[in-house]
Amino acid sequence: MKASIEWLEEYSDIDVNSAELGDILTMTGSKVETINETGENIKNVVVGKICFIEKHPDADKLVITQVDVGNEKIQIVTGARNINVGDVVPVAKEGAILPDGKIIKKGKLRGVDSCGMMCSIGELGLTKADFPEQIEDGIMILGEKYEKDLGKNIVDVLDIRESIIDFEITPNRQDCFSIEGIGREVAVSLNKEFKNPRKNLNNINIKKVEQIEGLSAKIKDPDLCYRYIARVVKNVKIGESPDWMKKRLKACGIRSINNIVDITNYVMLELGQPMHAFDINSIKSKEIIVRRAKLGEEITTLDGIKRKLDEDMLVIADSQKPIAIAGVMGGENSEIEDNTKTVVFESAVFYGGSIRKTSRKLALRTEASTRYEKGLSQENALRAVNRAVELVKLLQIGEEVEEIIDEYPTKQETAKIELNSEKINKLLGLNVPKQEMMSILKKLEMTIVEENGKTYIIPPFFRQDIEQLADLAEEILRFYGYDKLESTLVKANTTIGLKNKEQKIEDKIRSVMINNGLSEIYTFSFTNYNELKKLCLNDDNELILQAIKVQNPLNEDYTIMRTTTVPSMLQILSNNFNKKNEEVRLFDISRKYKNVNNKIEKEELPEEDIVLTIGMYGDNIDFFRLKGIVENVLEISELNKYDIIKEKNNSIYHPGICANLKVGNDIFATFGEVHPKVIMNYGINQKVYIAEININKITKYAKVNKKYQPIPKFPALERDIAIVVDENVEVGTIEKIIEKKSNKMLEELKLFDVYRSDKLGNNKKSVAYNLKFRIKDRTLKDEEVNTVMKNILEQLEKELNAELRK
């Protein structure tokens, strides 16, 4: 909301400059966004009259002028084309400062002295909007009427000094979307009297009638319209508004249209109540009906656009058609024309939520809708319509009809709040005396009532945001001073801050990651179906079926919530690859989202899992490097019992180089080399390794119960064994058999060689182990171990067709 200091001065004396005022108001809650000053930064520019023009002897495009600046004549050389002898112009004298910071100095132009500069509007920081009759690429010609002002400061003569402050108004303070509201804040903030120039607008005694000049008004949908007031002015002369009004409108960013429309805008700025003006003759049957639009109804709004309406939208209609979209914009069909004679002023209050929805649906946000959607005061509506009529009289552009139509089905509620000063002080941690509280509230025009020894506060009509004690506390604090708040520490019951199991595991995982040289990344949780297709998934893959769609995505890259973190990781690896970063090791701890069992359709929340994703490429990276890191993660998380199973059917991964980790049947991690086709889709020209580890599941399966095991007292017995098996036998299978058959005596099993040769034969390999046997309560005997070894070998032969290597 923009407000000029000049206008605000109608409400309060202002004895500080605009920057200081801005700081003070920011600290009382009206945050200043920008301060714009015109005129302030122009120095030593005066009115002058051109007395003589002659050609420059050495330059065709320059002329030498003599300019009368009151007490002297100065010589100025200029290239301007639009000047004539006798023109009155703005003259920047030697030492003048212009708004762009330029300082005017004496100088020579092609050998001729020039002691100043004649200015264009642009050089004075003005625009064609300020002075439409001026040209932009020439000297500003002031006209004869300024001849009396020769030598006077141009800023004073043209009255262009203006300070405009732009405030950020919070949505609870609809009253501050008006100069009156900000003016009140200014007065209280500066501790000045609030002059209240529009005090008596609601006390005007005029006759309430059903019809004025044949016009009637009815509210058909009172749930959306709380009050509808109409007044009429006759014999209107449509024309231009006076300069002072145009200037104030412009300061607030509103263009002047004609005197009647300007009055409605002026009142809106002044009092915060949007108004509308109709030509009475454009209202069919002179019947105004406030109703919901009918499906399929259309209206061409004042901006010339035809808009489709629906049953959720409120309109102002006549007996046949909508003539305005309530609270948003009027219709072309009832616009004020140059020949309009009788004007209907509308001042109404609508349900804010409805106006907001309508304005969104139509993508049409106006000064009116911005105010209405916050919820306006029904009481203020009456003031506004009276003010509009008052302005018509003031400008002498029409006659007042001393009657009013006032449909007021929903009265404004007034709060009554007990002023419990002790409670307020406790809430704020302050010690403000009750008297001071009352004095602040009084300045804010709150009514104070004493009843049965208790003090009650009744907020003024324009402060519907004040509903309870906490609201009073804020008002008191605003003017007692937010800067007077003390700093104390919570003196409450002791609480213990501790990380939970999952948070601790996450911390440990991060430390394992950085120790293995991985860098953490952050990615967006959005993805799209094309991205999932890059993973070569079948259409019936659950990663596609369970994706959750965003109703209003930001763009087509972010249409769904990711069901897998792999695409995000591949994308980042691909970015790094494209930037020629060699050997990249990354990890990400983030979520994936799955619509399991159609929960979304049942309005239930979907599943969210926290996933550790590892992604790496580079010369030193292979499957077993990745496997080692995964094992470290599990070890640090104390997840010791799990199975590793080869995965051949996951389209993301290489069918021969991928593993699932399982507890029971529950897969909690998948890792391996990414499928060459997928890699190609991401434009990476190198092997890429990825692991996906579900941290929620790790947390579930991790067993943190460390217990000391005595260090063995008895010696171990060791045996080496080398067996020949078929190439496709996994060592994991061999190890399981060895463990199973070792009669619980096996302490350690170490693979130390895998060997292939022609001698062994095609598709055969030799696998060699070192086995260490020990039991905790006695020394093992050779024979015992020999028996176990025999059993192991027999079982290996039986199950795997293994042979002892000779």
Next chain:
Amino acid sequence: MKEKILNLKEQAIKEIRQSNSEKDLNDIRVKYLGKKGELTLILKGMGTLLPEERPAVGSLVNEVREKIETELKLKTNDFKEQELQNKLKNENIDITLPSKRTKLGSIHPITQIIEDVKEIFLGMGYEIADGPEIELAKYNFDKLNTPEDHPARDIQDTFYITEDILLRSQTSPIQARVMETKQPPIKIICPGAVYRSDSVDATHSPVFHQVEGLVVDKNISMADLKGTLEMFAKKCLGEKTKIRFRPHHFPFTEPSAEADVSCFVCGGKGCRVCKGEGWIELLGCGMVHPKVLINCGIDPNEYTGFAFGFGVERIAMAKFGIDDLRLLYENDIRFLKQF
């Protein structure tokens, strides 16, 4: 005889001391103490001595033998020491050659800030609470005094999945969930990702991170809020940091405030980071709105509380001097490795 033995001793010692290698020493040992060594021969020839001379000569021979052995040992040690010295001399390395290690990875700046914040608040007895990112509108809005017709619920600002399910636009729904399930005292912080419909640019992102805090108990005051945030600001941004409250409005707090901190780059003098103002807008906060307490089943006549929340990216950017938010999500390894 005695003289001969002593001569032998002198001679042996001389030879030992003049010897040049361990091999020489071995020869000397054989020459004097070996089976056919000179001293051994004397012992063997004891039979020719008078019985009364034998003990004296015997003990002299033993004395000399010990002496020679000691000398031999000393000289051997000398040689060993010398040998070691030579070896050490040859084993000299260039210690500025590169080390053998896996270079450490790095923790993302967003995590670093969140971890700093967690540590500060854990120390003050706060728990860390978590909740779903895909959230019910009920928790994201309704319970937080942001009813259906409130502007903040606008589809332009919030991503919706259905009419009632959305991507949380703040971490506050976690607060509502905690208040609903737990009676005071409540002291929590809620870090996490939040979603708003903003296009990506140097200062905006549709996904960003917040940390919110909530305290509810008897007699919690706005001074407690200021004290807590002051403590936080000092620990997180430096002991000299000052904090300033300005009035503001949020639907879920009353009174509400925006808190600025003195610029931690220039210390308040005014610089590029604080745009010459000396203050940086840090967070929004206030006393929990009584309606929010009621909505979550807490009696506002008995309990009061405060809440605050801030954007992690903003702090990370200011603290690390990162001038474009996009860098945080581009994850170029050359960027990541700097943290």
